[in-house]
Amino acid sequence: MTSRGTAPRSRTAGGTPRTPRLTGVDAARGLALLGMMATHALPTFEADAALTPTWVGLAFSGRAAALFAVLAGVGLALSTGKEQPYAGRELWAARRGVALRALVVAAVGLTLGALEVNIAVILVHYAVLFLCILPFLGLRPGRLFAFATGWLLASPVLAYLLRPWLLAPEPPLQLGHNPGWADLAEPARVAGDLLLTGYYPVVQWLTYLLIGLALGRLPLGRVGLQVSLVAAGTVAAVFAKWFAGVLMEDRGGRAALQAAIGDPDYPLASLLQVNLAGVDQSGSAWWLATAAPHSGTSLDLLHTSGVAAAVLGVCLLLARLADWLELDLLRPLRGAGAMTLSLYTAHVCVMASLHGHPLPSGWSPDGVFWAQALAVLALGWVFATLSWRGPLEWAGHGANLLGRGRTLAGR
Known part of the structure; x- marks a missing residue:
């Protein structure tokens, strides 16, 4: 039997054993992918005047994407030394590899930017985050958690102060659409959008990668740590929502924001539950006191990071249980999680093909989502069974090896 919660040891072409893969991390990544797909394919608000949140909006909005980002940091830690971060030449080689892999991800994202799609x-943004995290790859967990804490507290305030300045020019330094190749002709506008004014502002989202990198430097294979992740993550997530509720409801924050908006019929209560992306969060410091999904506040970052840590801990424990039972119950999910770039890209292309067109007869948004979810899990099972990489994962892996001065044959 293999060590708990890990895949069996494999060997390179030269016969050198590889470190076993933590399958629970891949399973958590698969869950993040399915959650993001749900928010893309299913409505997050009911079609009524009050924009009543749906269960999808309440469960997944903000949390799925944040889980994806935290796990990106975990993955970087696992590929750059795990508990013993690389140093010296090995660290610089790893940084070059991550940078080249980020360019592959960016190229895929810029290409998808040409599609007409409501996603x-x-x-x-993910690629830029990879580049921003490079200076931190050689740090140990203590320093990483310190940086993450400071950034969680400071970055929302920095964003709150700088966003109005970036949105003041005409046109504002904001795209209002997914970045594509043509947008590179306006580098200042693209930079403003990616860093502060877009849907996934890198300035605040760097917090997720710092937390993920710190978590990945811990001994994730130990059951005690896995239980601690569930407990600490749950406490952090609950505290953030509770404290935001006190500030918004008991201390008058929501009433102050509603008054600042100036429209009593504006569905602020619903937006605070599901999504503040696209809402002008300026003119009142009370915006910094919410924990609303995609608000990018300290409480939002704390809540979603706590959820991500808890989900990671649960998935690691489930992988341990499946290993103990000698039943690979997580294979479809971990297989999907090991090829998220390919599957996410395919999902965006499918949704783009449906955008602006009526659904085929007999189909509903639920059917569109479940058909894609089942396809993702089936492909995950096949690729995990055959130990294949996804096609775009091959490109990223090749770029990573190139940056480290290696080849696919000599890895």
């Missing part, structure tokens, strides 16, 4: 594609 905020995360890939270009």
Whole structure:
């Protein structure tokens, strides 16, 4: 039997054993992918005047994408030394590899930017986050958690102060659409959108990668740590929502924001539950006191990071249980999680093909989502069974090896 919660040891072409893969991390990544797909394919609000939140909006909005980002940091830690971060030449080689892989992700994202689709594609922002995290790859967990804490507290305030300045020019330094190749002709506008004014502002979202990198430097294979992730993550997530509720309801924050908006019929209560992306969060410091999904506040970052840590801990424990039972119950999910770039890209293309067109007779948004979810899990099972990489994962892996001065044959 293999070590708990890990895949069996495999060997390179030269016969050198590889470190076993933490399958629970891949399973958590698969869950993040399915959650993001749900928010893309299913409505997050009911079609009524009050924009009543749906269960999808309440469960997944903000949390799925944040889980995806935290796990990106975990993955970077696992590929750059795990508990013993690389140093010296090995660290610089790893940084070059991550940078080249980020360019592959950015190229895919910029290409998807040409599609007409009602999805905020995360890939270009994701690539920029990879570049921003490079200076931190050699740090140990203590320093990483310190940086993450400071950034969680400071970055929302920095964004609140700088966003109005970036939105003041005409046109504002904001795209209002997914970045594509043509937008590179306006580098200042693209930079403003990616860093502060877009859907996934890198300035605040760097917090997720710092937390993920710190978590990945911990001994994730230990059951005690896995239980601690569930407990600490749950406490952090509940505290953030509770404290935001006190500030918004008991201390008058929501009433102050409603008054600042100036429209008593504006569905602020619903937006605070599901999504503040696209809402002008300026003119009142009370915006910094919410924990609303996609608000990018300290409480939002704390809540979603806590959820991500708890989900990671649960998935690691489930992988341990499946290993103990000698039943690979998570294979479809972990297989999907190991090829999220390919599957996410395919999902965006499918949704783009449906955008602006009536659904085929007999189909509903629920059917569109479940058909894609089942396809994702089936492909995950096949690729995990055959130990294949996804096609875009091959490109990213090749770029990573190139940056490290290796080849596919000599890895």
